[in-house]
Amino acid sequence: MSLLAAFLHLAIIVGGPSWYRFFGAGEGFAQLAEQGSPIAGSITALIALVLMLWSLYAFAGAGLVRRPPWLRSVLVIITAIYLVRGMMLLPLALFMPQVVDIFLILSSLICIVVGILHFSGTRQMIWEHS
Missing domain, CATH: 1.10.287 (Helix Hairpins)
Incomplete structure:
Protein backbone atom coordinates (compact mmCIF):
# COMPACT_ATOMS: atom_id res chain seq x y z
CA MET A 1 0.00 0.00 0.00
CA SER A 2 2.93 2.35 0.67
CA LEU A 3 4.31 1.58 -2.79
CA LEU A 4 0.92 2.30 -4.34
CA ALA A 5 0.79 5.61 -2.46
CA ALA A 6 4.32 6.42 -3.68
CA PHE A 7 3.33 5.83 -7.31
CA LEU A 8 0.19 7.91 -6.79
CA HIS A 9 2.33 10.81 -5.54
CA LEU A 10 4.51 10.53 -8.64
CA ALA A 11 1.39 10.47 -10.83
CA ILE A 12 0.18 13.64 -9.11
CA ILE A 13 3.40 15.40 -10.11
CA VAL A 14 2.86 14.33 -13.72
CA GLY A 15 -0.87 15.11 -13.56
CA GLY A 16 -0.20 18.67 -12.51
CA PRO A 17 -2.33 21.27 -10.74
CA SER A 18 -5.69 19.58 -11.31
CA TRP A 19 -4.34 16.40 -9.73
CA TYR A 20 -3.01 18.30 -6.73
CA ARG A 21 -6.50 19.76 -6.28
CA PHE A 22 -8.33 16.46 -6.82
CA PHE A 23 -6.18 14.56 -4.34
CA GLY A 24 -6.50 17.23 -1.67
CA ALA A 25 -2.99 18.66 -1.60
CA GLY A 26 -4.45 22.12 -1.24
CA GLU A 27 -4.85 25.16 -3.40
CA GLY A 28 -1.40 26.44 -2.45
CA PHE A 29 0.29 23.37 -3.93
CA ALA A 30 -1.89 23.52 -7.02
CA GLN A 31 -0.98 27.17 -7.56
CA LEU A 32 2.73 26.44 -7.10
CA ALA A 33 2.43 23.71 -9.74
CA GLU A 34 0.58 26.11 -12.07
CA GLN A 35 3.35 28.67 -11.65
CA GLY A 36 5.98 26.09 -12.54
CA SER A 37 7.56 26.29 -9.09
CA PRO A 38 9.70 23.27 -8.22
CA ILE A 39 8.47 23.36 -4.61
CA ALA A 40 5.24 21.35 -5.04
CA GLY A 41 6.91 18.70 -7.19
CA SER A 42 9.95 18.46 -4.91
CA ILE A 43 7.89 18.00 -1.76
CA THR A 44 5.62 15.48 -3.48
CA ALA A 45 8.64 13.59 -4.84
CA LEU A 46 10.18 13.54 -1.35
CA ILE A 47 6.95 12.07 0.05
CA ALA A 48 7.01 9.46 -2.74
CA LEU A 49 10.62 8.59 -1.91
CA VAL A 50 9.80 8.14 1.79
CA LEU A 51 6.81 5.94 0.90
CA MET A 52 9.03 3.84 -1.39
CA LEU A 53 11.51 3.38 1.45
CA TRP A 54 8.66 2.38 3.75
CA SER A 55 7.46 -0.16 1.19
CA LEU A 56 10.97 -1.61 1.00
CA TYR A 57 10.89 -2.15 4.76
CA ALA A 58 7.41 -3.69 4.53
CA PHE A 59 8.57 -6.08 1.81
CA ALA A 60 11.63 -6.95 3.90
CA GLY A 61 9.42 -7.60 6.93
CA ALA A 62 7.39 -9.98 4.80
CA GLY A 63 10.61 -11.75 3.75
CA LEU A 64 10.32 -10.71 0.09
CA VAL A 65 13.54 -8.69 -0.12
CA ARG A 66 16.86 -8.59 1.70
CA ARG A 67 16.67 -7.41 5.29
CA PRO A 68 17.71 -3.73 5.65
Whole structure:
Protein backbone atom coordinates (compact mmCIF):
# COMPACT_ATOMS: atom_id res chain seq x y z
CA MET A 1 0.00 0.00 0.00
CA SER A 2 2.93 2.35 0.67
CA LEU A 3 4.31 1.58 -2.79
CA LEU A 4 0.92 2.30 -4.34
CA ALA A 5 0.79 5.61 -2.46
CA ALA A 6 4.32 6.42 -3.68
CA PHE A 7 3.33 5.83 -7.31
CA LEU A 8 0.19 7.91 -6.79
CA HIS A 9 2.33 10.81 -5.54
CA LEU A 10 4.51 10.53 -8.64
CA ALA A 11 1.39 10.47 -10.83
CA ILE A 12 0.18 13.64 -9.11
CA ILE A 13 3.40 15.40 -10.11
CA VAL A 14 2.86 14.33 -13.72
CA GLY A 15 -0.87 15.11 -13.56
CA GLY A 16 -0.20 18.67 -12.51
CA PRO A 17 -2.33 21.27 -10.74
CA SER A 18 -5.69 19.58 -11.31
CA TRP A 19 -4.34 16.40 -9.73
CA TYR A 20 -3.01 18.30 -6.73
CA ARG A 21 -6.50 19.76 -6.28
CA PHE A 22 -8.33 16.46 -6.82
CA PHE A 23 -6.18 14.56 -4.34
CA GLY A 24 -6.50 17.23 -1.67
CA ALA A 25 -2.99 18.66 -1.60
CA GLY A 26 -4.45 22.12 -1.24
CA GLU A 27 -4.85 25.16 -3.40
CA GLY A 28 -1.40 26.44 -2.45
CA PHE A 29 0.29 23.37 -3.93
CA ALA A 30 -1.89 23.52 -7.02
CA GLN A 31 -0.98 27.17 -7.56
CA LEU A 32 2.73 26.44 -7.10
CA ALA A 33 2.43 23.71 -9.74
CA GLU A 34 0.58 26.11 -12.07
CA GLN A 35 3.35 28.67 -11.65
CA GLY A 36 5.98 26.09 -12.54
CA SER A 37 7.56 26.29 -9.09
CA PRO A 38 9.70 23.27 -8.22
CA ILE A 39 8.47 23.36 -4.61
CA ALA A 40 5.24 21.35 -5.04
CA GLY A 41 6.91 18.70 -7.19
CA SER A 42 9.95 18.46 -4.91
CA ILE A 43 7.89 18.00 -1.76
CA THR A 44 5.62 15.48 -3.48
CA ALA A 45 8.64 13.59 -4.84
CA LEU A 46 10.18 13.54 -1.35
CA ILE A 47 6.95 12.07 0.05
CA ALA A 48 7.01 9.46 -2.74
CA LEU A 49 10.62 8.59 -1.91
CA VAL A 50 9.80 8.14 1.79
CA LEU A 51 6.81 5.94 0.90
CA MET A 52 9.03 3.84 -1.39
CA LEU A 53 11.51 3.38 1.45
CA TRP A 54 8.66 2.38 3.75
CA SER A 55 7.46 -0.16 1.19
CA LEU A 56 10.97 -1.61 1.00
CA TYR A 57 10.89 -2.15 4.76
CA ALA A 58 7.41 -3.69 4.53
CA PHE A 59 8.57 -6.08 1.81
CA ALA A 60 11.63 -6.95 3.90
CA GLY A 61 9.42 -7.60 6.93
CA ALA A 62 7.39 -9.98 4.80
CA GLY A 63 10.61 -11.75 3.75
CA LEU A 64 10.32 -10.71 0.09
CA VAL A 65 13.54 -8.69 -0.12
CA ARG A 66 16.86 -8.59 1.70
CA ARG A 67 16.67 -7.41 5.29
CA PRO A 68 17.71 -3.73 5.65
CA PRO A 69 19.26 -2.29 8.82
CA TRP A 70 17.07 -1.75 11.89
CA LEU A 71 14.13 -3.59 10.32
CA ARG A 72 12.09 -4.08 13.49
CA SER A 73 12.62 -0.58 14.82
CA VAL A 74 11.87 1.08 11.50
CA LEU A 75 8.71 -0.98 11.01
CA VAL A 76 7.51 0.00 14.49
CA ILE A 77 8.16 3.68 13.68
CA ILE A 78 6.39 3.42 10.31
CA THR A 79 3.44 1.72 11.99
CA ALA A 80 3.27 4.45 14.63
CA ILE A 81 3.39 7.20 12.00
CA TYR A 82 0.53 5.65 10.02
CA LEU A 83 -1.59 5.13 13.14
CA VAL A 84 -0.94 8.60 14.57
CA ARG A 85 -1.65 10.20 11.19
CA GLY A 86 -4.90 8.27 10.94
CA MET A 87 -5.98 9.12 14.46
CA MET A 88 -5.35 12.85 13.94
CA LEU A 89 -8.83 13.02 12.47
CA LEU A 90 -10.53 12.79 15.86
CA PRO A 91 -8.85 15.74 17.60
CA LEU A 92 -9.09 17.81 14.42
CA ALA A 93 -12.79 17.07 14.14
CA LEU A 94 -13.30 18.03 17.78
CA PHE A 95 -11.13 21.14 17.99
CA MET A 96 -10.80 22.36 14.40
CA PRO A 97 -13.88 21.12 12.52
CA GLN A 98 -13.39 23.77 9.83
CA VAL A 99 -10.32 21.91 8.50
CA VAL A 100 -12.07 18.54 8.22
CA ASP A 101 -12.96 17.71 4.64
CA ILE A 102 -13.51 14.56 2.60
CA PHE A 103 -9.78 14.28 1.80
CA LEU A 104 -8.84 14.37 5.49
CA ILE A 105 -11.49 11.80 6.36
CA LEU A 106 -10.53 9.38 3.56
CA SER A 107 -6.78 9.77 3.99
CA SER A 108 -7.12 9.28 7.76
CA LEU A 109 -9.13 6.08 7.27
CA ILE A 110 -6.57 4.81 4.76
CA CYS A 111 -3.73 5.58 7.19
CA ILE A 112 -5.52 3.74 10.00
CA VAL A 113 -6.04 0.68 7.79
CA VAL A 114 -2.42 0.72 6.60
CA GLY A 115 -1.25 1.24 10.20
CA ILE A 116 -3.28 -1.74 11.40
CA LEU A 117 -1.89 -3.89 8.59
CA HIS A 118 1.65 -2.76 9.43
CA PHE A 119 1.02 -3.49 13.11
CA SER A 120 -0.25 -6.97 12.34
CA GLY A 121 2.63 -7.78 10.00
CA THR A 122 5.28 -6.29 12.28
CA ARG A 123 3.92 -8.15 15.30
CA GLN A 124 3.88 -11.39 13.33
CA MET A 125 7.43 -10.83 12.08
CA ILE A 126 8.73 -10.07 15.60
CA TRP A 127 7.04 -13.14 17.09
CA GLU A 128 8.34 -15.43 14.34
CA HIS A 129 11.92 -14.21 14.76
CA SER A 130 12.04 -14.09 18.56
